[in-house]
Amino acid sequence: MLSRVADQIMWMSRYIERAANTARFLEVSYHLNLDLQQGGQEQWRPLIEITGDIKIFEARCGEPTAENVMHFLMFNPEYINSIASCLRAARENAMGLRENMPAELFEAINALGKLVPDAARRKDFFHSQILELCREVKRECMMISGMFSEIIERGRGYHFWRLGEFMERADKTSRLLHVKYFYIHPQITDLETSIDDMQWLALLLSLDAREAYHRTHGLIQRDNVIHMIVLNPAFPRAILFCLQSAQQSLNLITDGEQGEPHKQLASLCKKLESLSGSDIIETGLNEFIEDLQLAMNNINSAIFDHFNPDPALSTGA
Amino acid sequence: MTFEGYDTGGFFDELFDNQGQARDCARLLVEAIEKLPKGDLRRRQEASERAMLSMGITFNVYGSNEGTERAIPFDIVPRIIDGQEWDPVEAGLKQRIKAVNHFIDDIYHKRKIIKDGVVPEWLFTSSKGYLPQCQDLNPPGGVWAHVTGTDLVRDENGTFFVLEDNLRVPSGVSYVLLDRTLMKRNFPEVFHKSGVRRVVDYPIQFMKMLHKLAPEGIEKPNVAVLTPGVYNSAYFEHTFLARQMGAQLVEGRDLVYDGKYVCARTVDGLQRIDVIYRRVDDEFLDPEVFRADSTLGCKGMMKAFRDGHLTLANAPGTGVADDKVVYAFVPDMIKYYLGEEPLLPNVPTHLCIDEEALEYTLDNLDKLVVKPASESGGYGMLIGPASTKKEREEFAKVLRANPRNYISQPTLSLSRAPVMVDSHFEGRHLDLRPYILHSGDDSYVLPGGLTRVALKKGSLVVNSSQGGGTKDTWVVDRSHELEKI
Numbered sequence: 001m002l003s004r005v006a007d008q009i010m011w012m013s014r015y016i017e018r019a020a021n022t023a024r025f026l027e028v029s030y031h032l033n034l035d036l037q038q039g040g041q042e043q044w045r046p047l048i049e050i051t052g053d054i055k056i057f058e059a060r061c062g063e064p065t066a067e068n069v070m071h072f073l074m075f076n077p078e079y080i081n082s083i084a085s086c087l088r089a090a091r092e093n094a095m096g097l098r099e100n101m102p103a104e105l106f107e108a109i110n111a112l113g114k115l116v117p118d119a120a121r122r123k124d125f126f127h128s129q130i131l132e133l134c135r136e137v138k139r140e141c142m143m144i145s146g147m148f149s150e151i152i153e154r155g156r157g158y159h160f161w162r163l164g165e166f167m168e169r170a171d172k173t174s175r176l177l178h179v180k181y182f183y184i185h186p187q188i189t190d191l192e193t194s195i196d197d198m199q200w201l202a203l204l205l206s207l208d209a210r211e212a213y214h215r216t217h218g219l220i221q222r223d224n225v226i227h228m229i230v231l232n233p234a235f236p237r238a239i240l241f242c243l244q245s246a247q248q249s250l251n252l253i254t255d256g257e258q259g260e261p262h263k264q265l266a267s268l269c270k271k272l273e274s275l276s277g278s279d280i281i282e283t284g285l286n287e288f289i290e291d292l293q294l295a296m297n298n299i300n301s302a303i304f305d306h307f308n309p310d311p312a313l314s315t316g317a
Numbered sequence: 318m319t320f321e322g323y324d325t326g327g328f329f330d331e332l333f334d335n336q337g338q339a340r341d342c343a344r345l346l347v348e349a350i351e352k353l354p355k356g357d358l359r360r361r362q363e364a365s366e367r368a369m370l371s372m373g374i375t376f377n378v379y380g381s382n383e384g385t386e387r388a389i390p391f392d393i394v395p396r397i398i399d400g401q402e403w404d405p406v407e408a409g410l411k412q413r414i415k416a417v418n419h420f421i422d423d424i425y426h427k428r429k430i431i432k433d434g435v436v437p438e439w440l441f442t443s444s445k446g447y448l449p450q451c452q453d454l455n456p457p458g459g460v461w462a463h464v465t466g467t468d469l470v471r472d473e474n475g476t477f478f479v480l481e482d483n484l485r486v487p488s489g490v491s492y493v494l495l496d497r498t499l500m501k502r503n504f505p506e507v508f509h510k511s512g513v514r515r516v517v518d519y520p521i522q523f524m525k526m527l528h529k530l531a532p533e534g535i536e537k538p539n540v541a542v543l544t545p546g547v548y549n550s551a552y553f554e555h556t557f558l559a560r561q562m563g564a565q566l567v568e569g570r571d572l573v574y575d576g577k578y579v580c581a582r583t584v585d586g587l588q589r590i591d592v593i594y595r596r597v598d599d600e601f602l603d604p605e606v607f608r609a610d611s612t613l614g615c616k617g618m619m620k621a622f623r624d625g626h627l628t629l630a631n632a633p634g635t636g637v638a639d640d641k642v643v644y645a646f647v648p649d650m651i652k653y654y655l656g657e658e659p660l661l662p663n664v665p666t667h668l669c670i671d672e673e674a675l676e677y678t679l680d681n682l683d684k685l686v687v688k689p690a691s692e693s694g695g696y697g698m699l700i701g702p703a704s705t706k707k708e709r710e711e712f713a714k715v716l717r718a719n720p721r722n723y724i725s726q727p728t729l730s731l732s733r734a735p736v737m738v739d740s741h742f743e744g745r746h747l748d749l750r751p752y753i754l755h756s757g758d759d760s761y762v763l764p765g766g767l768t769r770v771a772l773k774k775g776s777l778v779v780n781s782s783q784g785g786g787t788k789d790t791w792v793v794d795r796s797h798e799l800e801k802i
Contacts, residue, residue: 003582004571095547099556099566156584253584307584310573 001156003308005100009157010164010303012093012109017168019086020141022073025050025176026083027134028206032198033066044069049179050172051081070130075120083137084116100157105147112140159249163303166249170242171296173229176206178289200225207237226285227277239292240272250303261302268295318358319351323735323742329475330744331396331734342399342511342793349507350394355740362393362737365499389492390786392736395500396747396768400514400794403764406469406477406751409661411760412651414465414753417482417638419654420647421461424637425451435653436646439670443721444643445691446485446636448599450606454623456632458530458757463630464523464594466490466767469749470664471732478664478729480748482647484631484639486596489767489787490752491554494519494561496789512794514764519752520561526756527592530628538591538628540564541581543572545597545613555596564594569601574617578626592628593618599633641690641724642668665727669720678725679716682709685725687716700777702728731777734788736770746771748779749790765790 029047036043045064048057056079061068076082080089091113098106119133145165152158180203197220204210204220209228212235217224232238236245247265254262280288325333332343339347350358369388423430424441431438441447466487468480497516501508524540531538542564544555559566571581572590580587595614600607602614621627637643645666648659667674667685678685687699699712716723733744751766768788769779779785 001584002565002567002571003584004568006584092547095552096568098553099560309582309586 005097006156006160006307007304008093008096009100009160010167012090012097013161013164014168015086015090015093016109016112016141016144017165018081018172019083019090020138021169021172022051022081022083022086023134023137023141024206024208026070026073027131027138028202030066030070030131030134031205032202035198046179047073050175052175053079053081074130074133075116077117084120087113087116087137102151105144105151108140108144108147112137112144115140154252156253159253162249163246163253166242166246167296167300167303169237170239170246171293173207173237173239173242174289174292174296176203177226177229177285178293203229209235209237223277223281225277226280230280231272231275231277233273240269243269243272259302259306261299261306264295264299264302268292268299318353318355318737318740320347320735320742324744325733326744327473328730328744328746329471329473329732331398331471331732331747332394333735340397340399342795343397345507345511346395346397346504349504358393358737359740361503362391365391365393365503368499369495389781390772391496391499392770392772392786392788393500393503394735394737394742395504395789395791396734396749396765397511397791397793398765400512400792402475403514403792405660407762407764409477409659410467410751410753410762412655412657412660413467413479413482413647414462414755414760416651416654417465417484417647418459418461418755420643420650421632421635421638422459423654425454425634430650430653433653435649439721440643440646441637444637444640446599446634446639448607448634448637450619451632451634454632454634455625456530456622457532457625457628460530460755460757461632461635462638463526463530463632463755465753465755466750467753469661469751470729471749473730473732475732477661479644479647479661480664481641481644482639483750485598485636486631487750487752488551488554488596489750489769490519490763491557492787493752493763493765493767493790494557496787500789500791508791511791514792514794516763516765519763520558522754522761523558523594524562524564526754526761527594527628527630529756530630531591532625532628535591539589540592540594541567541590543567543569543593543595543597543614545569545601549596551596558594562594565590567593569597569611569613569615572615572618574615574621576617577621577624579615579618579621590627592630594630599636602629602633639691641666641688642670642721645724664729667725669716669723669725674725675716675720678723679713681725682713684728686728687712687723687725690722690724700728703777728777734768734770736772736786736788743774745774746777746779747788764792 025047029044033043044066047069048054048064057064057072061072072079072082074083077084079085091109094101094106094109115136116133148158148161180199200220200222201210204213204225207229213225213228217228228235228238230239233240233244235241243265247269250262250265323333323337325335325337332340332347334340366388369391420430430436462484464487466483466489468483469477470480471477493516527540528538540562542555542559542562544552544566546552546568549555556566565581567581573580573582573587575587578589579593580589595602597613601611603616603618604611604614605616606619618627619633622629622633645663645668648663651657651659667678669675669678678687682699683701683704685701687701689697699708701709731746731748733746735742736745747768747770749766749768752763754761768790769781769785770788771777771779771784772786773784776784
């Protein structure tokens with residue numbers, strides 16, 4: 001398999017996962033803000049913080065109002081991580097992979113790339129329909145991931161897709177947690193109040209983890225929420241689950257042969273397996289997440305180096 | 318749907334004779350179409366167009382951002398050619414491509430044809446496609462033009478003429494294969510009864526030819542199709558051919574020269590490539606030898622080619638013969654290299670570099686077609702009878718300034734075939750591009766080829782960039798049908 005093809009598969013998958021995650025965050029924030037607005041505590045800024053692109057936003061859009069934030073994240077064609085841009089990039093990667101994938105799958109990704117711009121062009125499109133559009137994006141992205149499971153043979157292409165998907169998801173979950181803790185940092189007065197609970201709840205909702213959480217842990221409790229979304233090896237959006245899945249795919253791609261990315265990924269998984277939710281709080285959540293993100297970035301670079309014998313430009317961002 | 322009232326308008330019509338009777342080769346089809354219930358043919362046409370869009374059979378339109386992809390228009394009425402009429406055309410094409418290959422090889426070696434005074438020296442030195450870097454190169458098997466798309470037209474008597482040879486990177490063959498797939502779905506019985514010659518094995522023939530012309534000593538060559546990338550207007554065709562041939566599709570950035578071979582960067586390390594079917598123009602192949610700013614090829618490719626470690630199809634430098642002035646000398650080349658009389662005539666051509674021809678051309682601009690020597694896609698030409706006085710005056714200036722770059726030809730009364738317009742049929746002009754695969758001692762000619770049709774009423778320009786569409790082309794062996802009766 002060409003290195004470029006492997007890279008494009010990973011980026012196609014990452015972009016779709018990224019778009020789906022942004023759609024999730026947007027939808028949950030919208031709901032949360034409807035509940036918070038009574039106290040004048042509407043918060044849109046954290047949503048931009050998750051992306052890590054607050055500077056770009058401020059330079060181009062100014063105040064983080066509901067309208068500005070939603071538009072920026074959903075439609076902005078110049079912002080490379082907007083849902084529209086991610087889906088367009090996924091489609092462009094798919095075009096470069098056309099001879100490697102079933103027509104059905106290409107058609108689905110092709111259609112998805114046009115979904116958001118088409119909505120933006122519709123004359124009768126109004127603000128509140130963004131919510132419906134978010135659900136549609138999420139649904140279509142999940143459908144494509146499902147198609148991969150259903151119709152792609154378990155060869156390298158499949159596992160590069162999964163590798164991209166899980167590395168992206170682990171990154172997004174970690175960012176979500178980061179923002180919750182340090183930008184909606186509980187004010188002293190909020191501590192133990194329902195606002196804090198609501199914010200943790202929003203976090204679980206963003207990850208579709210609410211029911212699973214309640215079944216396992218009952219009432220909302222900080223250490224348990226952290227365990228659920230970082231350390232749970234059975235919940236598919238938890239960071240550990242994602243990293244373990246990425247590890248499996250990576251091992252299958254090289255048929256058991258171990259290289260630098262394998263070593264780094266194994267050591268990160270091992271570290272997480274030994275921790276509990278309260279360990280993380282004791283180390284300091286901020287420090288923990290920053291270390292985690294650094295480790296994941298290093299793994300991504302190691303993956304790229306490992307599969308590019310003579311480095312060319314990466315196709316992705 | 319009926320052909321009643323269909324008017325051949327005094328042109329040679331591919332399906333009807335000048336009495337309005339269906340030609341023998343087309344009778345089965347015409348009967349089948351006339352039996353269809355009202356609106357049925359239109360529905361089939363629309364279904365075929367939808368199928369093309371959903372299969373992603375599109376070409377990109379340069380210069381627009383969103384919605385850059387369009388499907389090339391497709392007309393559901395096939396063009397039919399009698400097998401007995403086709404056979405001499407096929408023989409003529411093989412003869413022509415053989416001679417052209419001799420010519421290119423000669424030009425890059427001893428230039429005997431010039432020394433012997435058959436063609437003038439300025440012929441190649443002024444050809445845009447001539448590459449001095451290719452002097453004394455010996456491509457495997459001595460083949461330069463592996464694949465050629467030669468454009469043919471028919472005049473009012475139905476005689477085939479060669480209009481031009483596309484020797485660089487001729488495109489369009491994917492439409493032949495796809496149009497055929499759609500037509501087999503639409504008219505299976507007629508298709509079967511008419512004995513239509515198959516085109517489906519083209520990719521296999523192509524692969525066989527590439528295997529045969531691989532570098533010496535390579536048993537199972539690793540073959541790649543080199544594309545400029547997803548934004549190229551023919552990208553779909555590149556992916557389609559790669560898939561059908563079972564070759565790897567690569568871009569310039571996937572390639573690296575390891576000091577001896579051109580290799581692909583793969584997840585398992587560098588992998589040697591033996592044969593490249595390139596859909597990238599000469600000047601972009603190797604930034605060390607040609608355009609330094611090119612990212613579409615790779616450094617070292619020409620070294621690997623020169624050292625005999627790589628086959629490039631078509632070979633760089635082949636474009637020297639893809640020039641409308643050189644074209645005019647092909648009949649002389651056939652006589653010179655093969656000692657044979659040309660089987661397929663050229664369209665009579667005036668070379669404007671010749672003073673007498675230039676004066677004649679200037680005096681008859683309103684009657685002639687004047688074409689630049691090395692443009693393709695129908696750009697930069699003047700169709701005399703369809704031009705305004707002002708256009709002719711402008712053109713005369715350009716022509717005088719650079720006569721070497723122009724040829725003129727009589728305006729041919731191009732043949733026509735019926736196309737569906739709303740709910741009736743109208744005649745439209747068309748041409749034909751057969752594809753010839755040359756492997757040295759033998760050639761394969763795709764039966765029929767790509768029929769391009771000028772969908773605009775009265776238009777003579779068939780290029781897809783200028784409103785042309787395609788039709789499936791059937792070469793039929795009627796004997797098959799007659800046996801059954």
